[in-house]
Structures are given as C-alpha cells and as structure tokens.
Amino acid sequence: xxxxxxxxxxxxxxxxxxxxxxxxxxxxxxxxxxxxxxxxxxxxxxxxxxxxxxxxxxxxxxxxxxxxxxxxxxxxxxxxxxxxxxxxxxxxxxxxxxxxxxxxxxxxxxxxxxxxxxxxxxxxxxxxxxxxxxxxxxxxxxxxxxxxxxxxxxxxxxxxxxxxxxxxxxxxxxxxxxxxxxxxxxxxxxxxxxxxxxxxxxxxxxxxxxxxxxxxxxxxxxxxxxxxxxxxxxxxxxxxxxxxxxxxxxxxxxxxxxxxxxxxxxxxxxxxxxxxxxxxxxxxxxxxxxxxxxxxxxxxxxxxxxxxxxxxxxxxxxxxxxxxxxxxxxxxxxxxxxxxxxxxxxxxxxxxxxxxxxxxxxxxxxxxxxxxx
Numbered sequence: 001x002x003x004x005x006x007x008x009x010x011x012x013x014x015x016x017x018x019x020x021x022x023x024x025x026x027x028x029x030x031x032x033x034x035x036x037x038x039x040x041x042x043x044x045x046x047x048x049x050x051x052x053x054x055x056x057x058x059x060x061x062x063x064x065x066x067x068x069x070x071x072x073x074x075x076x077x078x079x080x081x082x083x084x085x086x087x088x089x090x091x092x093x094x095x096x097x098x099x100x101x102x103x104x105x106x107x108x109x110x111x112x113x114x115x116x117x118x119x120x121x122x123x124x125x126x127x128x129x130x131x132x133x134x135x136x137x138x139x140x141x142x143x144x145x146x147x148x149x150x151x152x153x154x155x156x157x158x159x160x161x162x163x164x165x166x167x168x169x170x171x172x173x174x175x176x177x178x179x180x181x182x183x184x185x186x187x188x189x190x191x192x193x194x195x196x197x198x199x200x201x202x203x204x205x206x207x208x209x210x211x212x213x214x215x216x217x218x219x220x221x222x223x224x225x226x227x228x229x230x231x232x233x234x235x236x237x238x239x240x241x242x243x244x245x246x247x248x249x250x251x252x253x254x255x256x257x258x259x260x261x262x263x264x265x266x267x268x269x270x271x272x273x274x275x276x277x278x279x280x281x282x283x284x285x286x287x288x289x290x291x292x293x294x295x296x297x298x299x300x301x302x303x304x305x306x307x308x309x310x311x312x313x314x315x316x317x318x319x320x321x322x323x324x325x326x327x328x329x330x331x332x333x334x335x336x337x338x339x340x341x342x343x344x345x346x347x348x349x350x351x352x353x354x355x356x357x358x359x360x361x362x363x364x365x366x367x368x369x370x371x372x373x
Contacts, residue, residue: 007302008310010294015316023192026183026320028327030191030249032152032163034144048146049077051210052126053133056119057095058085060137063257064094068101070140075147081126082137083119085109091137102126113226116206121222127213134209139165141208142253149210152247159212159244160236163251164205166328171261175330178260180341181270182250183324188277189233195247202240206232208254215244229276250327267348274352285353292346296339 018026053071057064064082071080078100084092085106095103104126109118120134131153133146153161164185167178189203209232216222219238228234236246260266278284295317302310318335325334 002305002307004302004305004307005309007298007305008307008313011296011299011302011313011317012309014291014295015313015320018187018320019316021190023190025187025190025192026323027192028250028323030195030247031327032148032161032249032251032253034142034148034253047077048075049079050129051131051133051146051150052079052081052129052213053135054120054123054127055080055082055135055137056085056116056123057082057087057091057137058115058119059087059089059091061087061089061091061094063138064091066140066257067135067137068095068098070142071135071146072098072100073143074141074145078146079129081123083123085115085119114229114231117222117226117228117231121226124216124222130213132211132213132216134206134211136165136207138257139207140255140257142255145251145253146210148253149208153210156247157245158247159215160204160209160239160246161211162204162206162209162232162236162246162248163254164248165207165254165256166252167256168259169328169330170259173263173266174260175334176337176341177263177266177344179324179328179330179334180321180345181266182328183321184345186324189248191248194236197245199240202233202237202246203248204232204236204246205248206235207256208251209235211239212244215239215242218242229273252327263344267351270345270348271352271355274349275356276352278349278353280356282353285349288349289346292342296342300339 055067068080071078080098080101081104082092082095082101083104083106084095086108092103092105095101104122106119106122109115113121124132149161149163152158164182167174167181169175169178189201191203193201194203219242221235221238224238225231225234236248240246260269275285278288299310299313299317303314317338318332321335321338322332325332
C-alpha cells in the first residue's frame with residue numbers, strides 16, 4: 001500500500017466512524033416545529049398564563065419590536081419581562097409600548113458577571129409562574145411555537161427544553177458558514193446523548209429555553225454561572241446535574257433576526273467563545289488543528305495521488321453534512337465546500353485563542369471580558 005492510502009486512513013476512520021456512531025450526530029431527527037412545519041409540531045393559540053418570558057436586551061432597538069410582536073401571537077395571558085441592559089438606543093422605550101410587557105432598567109454590570117446573565121439575574125425575581133421562557137431579544141417565534149414547546153415538554157417530561165434558532169442566510173458567507181455552525185455544534189454536543197439520562201453531554205441553545213422556574217431556583221441560576229461565556233450549555237449542565245431532564249432540538253419556528261452577511265460578522269460570533277469551548281487549552285487547540293488536518297486536508301492530498309480510500313472518505317464527509325443542508329433548504333452542493341468551511345472555522349478558533357493570549361476572553365455588545373488571572 002502506498003503513502004496516499006495511509007494519508008487517507010485517519011479521515012476514513014473518522015468519517016465512517018461518524019456515520020456508525022449510535023447517537024447519529026449527523027442526523028436532524030431532534031426537531032420541534034409549530035403547526036405547518038413538521039409532523040411533530042403542535043400549534044394553535046392557548047392560555048399562556050403559566051409562562052413568564054425573560055428577555056435580556058442591550059441595544060436591540062432594530063429587532064425587539066418584531067420579537068415582541070411574535071410573542072403577542074403565541075396566546076393569551078403570557079407575561080413578558082424585558083431587562084433593558086444599559087441600552088442607549090431606545091430599546092426600553094420600544095418595550096414600554098406593549099401593555100403586557102414589564103421593563104426593568106438594568107443596573108450596571110458587576111465585576112465577574114457576563115452581561116446577559118446579569119440581566120437575567122435581575123429579571124428572575126419578577127417570575128411568579130411555574131415556567132420561564134428565556135428568550136434572546138433577537139429571536140422571533142412563529143405562531144404556535146410556544147404551544148409546541150409546552151406540548152413537547154409535557155410529552156417528554158423534560159424540565160428544560162431548548163431550541164436551536166434558524167440563523168438568517170442572506171449572503172454567500174451565511175450559506176457557507178451558518179449551517180455548519182449548527183452542524184459542528186451537534187458534533188460537539190450530540191443531541192441524542194444530551195437528551196438521554198447520560199451525564200456525559202449537557203447541551204442547550206440559549207436563544208430559546210423553556211424551563212421550570214423551580215429548577216432555575218434550585219440550581220441558583222443565574223449566580224451559579226455568572227461569568228460563563230457559553231452560558232447555555234453551562235446552564236444545561238447545572239440543570240442536568242441537579243437531577244432534571246433536559247432536551248434540545250432544532251426548529252425552523254425559532255427565527256434569529258441577527259443579520260450576519262459578512263465573513264467578519266460570522267468570525268466575531270464564533271471567535272467570542274471558540275477558545276472558551278476548548279477551556280483555554282493550547283494543547284487542545286493543537287489537537288483540534290491536527291484532527292482538522294487529518295479529516296479534511298490529508299484526504300484531499302491523497303485523492304490527488306489517486307487514492308480510492310480518500311475518495312470514499314471525502315464522500316462520507318460530504319454525505320454527513322447533507323442532512324443539515326437539507327433541513328435548512330440548501331443544495332447538497334454546499335457540502336463540497338466542507339474542507340474550506342473547516343479551514344475557516346479553524347482559523348476563527350485560532351483567532352479566538354490569539355485574542356485570549358492577549359488578555360481578552362471575549363468581546364460582545366461593546367463589552368470586553370478579560371482573561372482571569
């Protein structure tokens with residue numbers, strides 16, 4: 001056997017191993033849609049008096065109106081609390097136009113807290129209902145989505161249900177990179193394992209989380225994760241460790257209003273937490289770099305030298321990405337760009353690491369979080 005064959009072996013092991021993994025991380029079977037989207041969605045308006053929505057909002061004037069309008073269509077009796085986190089663009093004034101919305105003027109950010117979590121901490125004292133919906137200010141819900149969430153929560157017995165938002169795809173860069181963001185998230189946090197009793201994985205999508213208020217109080221949220229930059233998965237970990245059941249899935253009825261559109265905007269979104277995901281570990285960063293090289297680039301070199309095993313590995317690589325592309329209505333042709341996508345995401349991870357080595361953990365919403373010493 002020649003060198004090209006051995007160059008392709010690691011990629012073949014990884015990609016065929018991915019397909020054979022019993023938890024099926026490439027699958028999009030964990031999904032929840034409102035009426036009209038999918039067979040497991042349950043829509044319709046109802047009485048929402050058991051739910052309080054907490055919306056942390058910092059300079060969200062461009063999107064907040066659409067978010068609040070979408071909540072009005074979910075049903076009657078819904079309580080909504082907007083925490084105006086030191087905005088200077090009229091965010092609070094927009095929220096005050098709605099008769100069923102309470103606006104809290106956020107206090108200055110204390111040392112050691114992440115902004116979103118401090119806002120939620122201030123809002124949780126206003127929750128008197130049995131359930132809390134943690135909703136980002138740039139997330140709109142399709143009609144019937146909250147009904148579907150409540151029905152799914154009852155059917156599964158979950159105490160904590162979160163849905164990955166459908167990210168806007170308005171440009172070449174969006175279509176190239178944003179479905180891959182969801183795909184990679186599912187590889188790192190396999191939904192099937194997270195949704196099982198196993199303690200190995202606890203995943204959440206922080207843009208839309210329906211949780212029992214009692215569970216939040218038992219785990220001392222949000223104090224228990226006050227400085228977490230990957231706050232959604234950290235909260236899911238605390239909830240699961242507290243003995244509660246969590247569930248995460250995809251949804252086209254949870255719509256992100258955040259515009260990306262450029263490579264820089266996607267980079268900023270990824271780089272703010274990528275090195276945090278690696279626990280600020282340089283050895284882990286080097287390991288990930290080696291894995292990306294073995295999975296994506298070595299088989300390309302082997303293919304150029306006529307390796308049939310490289311061709312099979314690359315076929316398995318592309319096929320693993322196709323279900324995600326199909327779910328988001330994109331052509332499977334985009335899967336051919338997987339090596340490029342991998343290179344760009346690896347570059348963003350290195351950018352995140354370099355930022356950390358310079359003393360900055362994260363930059364978001366005109367706030368800089370410094371590395372702890």
